[in-house]
Amino acid sequence: MALIKFTNRGIYCKQGNFYIDPWHPVDYAVTTHGHADHVKWGNKNYLCHELTKPILKQRYGLEDNVQTLPYNKEIDINGVKLSLFPAGHVIGSAQIRLEYKGEICVVSGDYKVEYDGISTAFEPVKCHTFVSESTFGLPIYTWQEQELIFAQIKNWVKDNNNKGKTSILVAYSLGKAQRLIKNLAGEYPIYVHNSIANLNEGFAAAGVELPETIRIDIDIKKDELQKGIIIIPPALADGRWVKSLQQPAIGVCSGWMAVRAGRRWRSADAGFALSDHADWPGLLSAIKATEAEKVFVTHGSTAVFSKYLNEIGICSEEVTTKYGAEDDEVIGEVNENPKEETK
Amino acid sequence: MKRFSQLIQELELSNKTNDKIAALVSYFNEANDKDKPYVIAMFTGKKPKRPVNTALIKQWAIELSGIPEWLFSESYSSVGDLSETIALVLPPAENAVDKPLHQWITELAQLNGETDEAKKEYILNAWNSLNTQERFIFNKLISGNFRIGVSNKMLVNAIAKHGEEDSSKIMHSIMGKWLPNEITYQELIAGAHVNTDNSWPYPFCLAYALETEPENLGETSAWQAEWKWDGIRGQIVKRNGELFIWSRGEELVTDQFPELHFLKDDLPDGTVLDGEILSVKDGNVQSFSMLQQRLNRKTINKSQLNDAPIGFFTYDILEHKGIDIRQEPLAERRKILVDIIGNLAIKDIVLLSPVIEFESWEKLAELRETARAINSEGIMLKKLDSVFHTGRKRGDWWKWKINPYTVDTVMIYAQKGSGRRANFYTDYTFAVRDGEQLITIAKAYSGLTDKEIKEVNSFVNKNAIEKFGPVRTVKPELVFEIAFEGIAESKRHKAGLALRFPRIARWRKDKKADEINTLDDLRQLLIASQ
Numbered sequence: 067m068a069l070i071k072f073t074n075r076g077i078y079c080k081q082g083n084f085y086i087d088p089w090h091p092v093d094y095a096v097t098t099h100g101h102a103d104h105v106k107w108g109n110k111n112y113l114c115h116e117l118t119k120p121i122l123k124q125r126y127g128l129e130d131n132v133q134t135l136p137y138n139k140e141i142d143i144n145g146v147k148l149s150l151f152p153a154g155h156v157i158g159s160a161q162i163r164l165e166y167k168g169e170i171c172v173v174s175g176d177y178k179v180e181y182d183g184i185s186t187a188f189e190p191v192k193c194h195t196f197v198s199e200s201t202f203g204l205p206i207y208t209w210q211e212q213e214l215i216f217a218q219i220k221n222w223v224k225d226n227n228n229k230g231k232t233s234i235l236v237a238y239s240l241g242k243a244q245r246l247i248k249n250l251a252g253e254y255p256i257y258v259h260n261s262i263a264n265l266n267e268g269f270a271a272a273g274v275e276l277p278e279t280i281r282i283d284i285d286i287k288k289d290e291l292q293k294g295i296i297i298i299p300p301a302l303a304d305g306r307w308v309k310s311l312q313q314p315a316i317g318v319c320s321g322w323m324a325v326r327a328g329r330r331w332r333s334a335d336a337g338f339a340l341s342d343h344a345d346w347p348g349l350l351s352a353i354k355a356t357e358a359e360k361v362f363v364t365h366g367s368t369a370v371f372s373k374y375l376n377e378i379g380i381c382s383e384e385v386t387t388k389y390g391a392e393d394d395e396v397i398g399e400v401n402e403n404p405k406e407e408t409k
Numbered sequence: 410m411k412r413f414s415q416l417i418q419e420l421e422l423s424n425k426t427n428d429k430i431a432a433l434v435s436y437f438n439e440a441n442d443k444d445k446p447y448v449i450a451m452f453t454g455k456k457p458k459r460p461v462n463t464a465l466i467k468q469w470a471i472e473l474s475g476i477p478e479w480l481f482s483e484s485y486s487s488v489g490d491l492s493e494t495i496a497l498v499l500p501p502a503e504n505a506v507d508k509p510l511h512q513w514i515t516e517l518a519q520l521n522g523e524t525d526e527a528k529k530e531y532i533l534n535a536w537n538s539l540n541t542q543e544r545f546i547f548n549k550l551i552s553g554n555f556r557i558g559v560s561n562k563m564l565v566n567a568i569a570k571h572g573e574e575d576s577s578k579i580m581h582s583i584m585g586k587w588l589p590n591e592i593t594y595q596e597l598i599a600g601a602h603v604n605t606d607n608s609w610p611y612p613f614c615l616a617y618a619l620e621t622e623p624e625n626l627g628e629t630s631a632w633q634a635e636w637k638w639d640g641i642r643g644q645i646v647k648r649n650g651e652l653f654i655w656s657r658g659e660e661l662v663t664d665q666f667p668e669l670h671f672l673k674d675d676l677p678d679g680t681v682l683d684g685e686i687l688s689v690k691d692g693n694v695q696s697f698s699m700l701q702q703r704l705n706r707k708t709i710n711k712s713q714l715n716d717a718p719i720g721f722f723t724y725d726i727l728e729h730k731g732i733d734i735r736q737e738p739l740a741e742r743r744k745i746l747v748d749i750i751g752n753l754a755i756k757d758i759v760l761l762s763p764v765i766e767f768e769s770w771e772k773l774a775e776l777r778e779t780a781r782a783i784n785s786e787g788i789m790l791k792k793l794d795s796v797f798h799t800g801r802k803r804g805d806w807w808k809w810k811i812n813p814y815t816v817d818t819v820m821i822y823a824q825k826g827s828g829r830r831a832n833f834y835t836d837y838t839f840a841v842r843d844g845e846q847l848i849t850i851a852k853a854y855s856g857l858t859d860k861e862i863k864e865v866n867s868f869v870n871k872n873a874i875e876k877f878g879p880v881r882t883v884k885p886e887l888v889f890e891i892a893f894e895g896i897a898e899s900k901r902h903k904a905g906l907a908l909r910f911p912r913i914a915r916w917r918k919d920k921k922a923d924e925i926n927t928l929d930d931l932r933q934l935l936i937a938s939q
Contacts, residue, residue, distance in 0.1 A: 208497070325497070
């Protein structure tokens, strides 16, 4: 009998009687990472990585019913051996490995294979069944090394700085923001929006070392902001506050920026193809490394990607889930904490 | 190439005219002089002969990237641009080469006549020495087709600003006949080539839409009113025994309209006429759909010549006896025009577009309501003392169109857009009710704000019923008001009729799908409009 089933509540493990990233409330939810399309409020119990706990606390006020695990430590749930392996997607993101009577299944949530300097590096796990995303599951997506992208961002900031423009980087509060902070810190002060500052405090309390940032508040002078780097979540990029800054220049950091249509759509001043998802070669190498006999593709370019896997001899099937609503990154973090929208 | 690549990025990132002009000016300040005529040629749609056909380019890209053809097609439908898709799917380049733009273009031109093997070797080599953005540009150079939202006017303004020259002179110059490999940038902006060229047309004078009541234009006696015709705006140039017909798209269309060729003998040398190419039968202007049968055809058969004979309704005269008279007042030019047309030996093919006599703005408004009956789109208002401006200028000429027809429809299919909108469902198909069924009536692409498109996009994501390649069938729920200019019978469409210029007028969030129009409503409109 298969270890997991795709139900209308989410991915279900019958043998262990728990769900992974369910989108309707259940008794026991195992959580891959803290993004809103993978965590729903209202489950009775949560199990996640140690560093996802501060996110659940900060965003959902969850604490008492959250159980945690470090990476690579096995526990037993109703006879199913469960352990977490780093997914490299954001801080605390984990692939869920299940083992029952010699049968191994890995649910990877979202992942990327390149080490980003802040999230624990992705680790391939051998298994029989692998559940994969395919957000960028088209051969048009091949990321540049992050050093190159950060060099471009630094140049852009420097150029803005010289021209009296204010540099505003648009990035997810969870994940992309910390990645930017970690890799850009040094030359310019970094100002972050509340939603990012709150998460950072949670991370700091959990022992994650992040470079110093300044929480944006109304008292900070516009010409001070002009000399620094501002990081805000996508929902605020078109807002009035941004327009009130001195010559705002908006740089969107997202994998969708790899394509001209994505860049022009946002009518941003610059687009940086910096993604927390695996690119096409990344998806393929990750899947091959699992040596899985069966691959389920849950979100993104599911139809295309699973068709291709079948053609290259990897048995695959697309499944419908509620993860990663298409165009999510372009439109903005629609499922984010509503507080962000009302600033 | 690097500087040009930067220009393209700057042009693409902004949708503000001023930013684009600034980017162009700084390009003209810094770029290699030899590159500039090529850039101007490219941006004004002067296409060189395509050295390698699309099918081959695509085939080589597929081969090189090692992906199946269907996957390439899927990639293409996501990117929305073939040149860019190829640039993205190719394996990373192993070398780096920096050649100036004109050299790439010249080398590409030299591929004409080479064997496919030689072409392939050259193209593959180039791909292997350019980064993604440069590859994209290189692929565009092959197709010669750069659409990046730079109008001729914008380009001309930038060149004028860069060289501190008169913009109409530059417009003249770049609209004439020239080849980028035969002219220097200095010669081009100085217009060295245009005087010896018999064909050059003048830039068209264009009108803005009248946004206020005509009463605000002052005394009626200062204005000339004409019908606004729905055809192809054209310019007829007769110089030194040669005849040229230009369309507003700055295309030479002389060969397409043999009915007008008598002007070669009948029109005096040194005459340039402005007017509308129309289908005119028995003295009556036919609908645009009739004219359409005659457009962009290599050969014209007898029945087409018979069903859709061409006529030319003249509006204005720009050159008389070899002298540019665009600065003369309209009233004077009209007198000359009446004279010229009156002297034509063949009478009923090239006609004066009639001037509408009217006593008051109110009376004119009444007349305007009758425009559709004669296949006119409304009224043109031109100041009697106006000069023939270069391009669009506010104040002297206004178009006062009749309100479009509208119909309430429901969206039933959605497809992702291309170019800027490639990641969003932006192309919709709309249906009206026919009994219990929904029947497709129009496809439309524009008319929504970015915010609305995002909303529709998320509706489509949530309510897609079936996939057919890139097309999604969606729950018939969203009601849109579609505006259109005309309606005609059509055997090609399931509904038996076709709308002209359909576009989204409004998203009717206040209406439900059962409140939309029926096919019968449209049939009645068709009968009424015939």
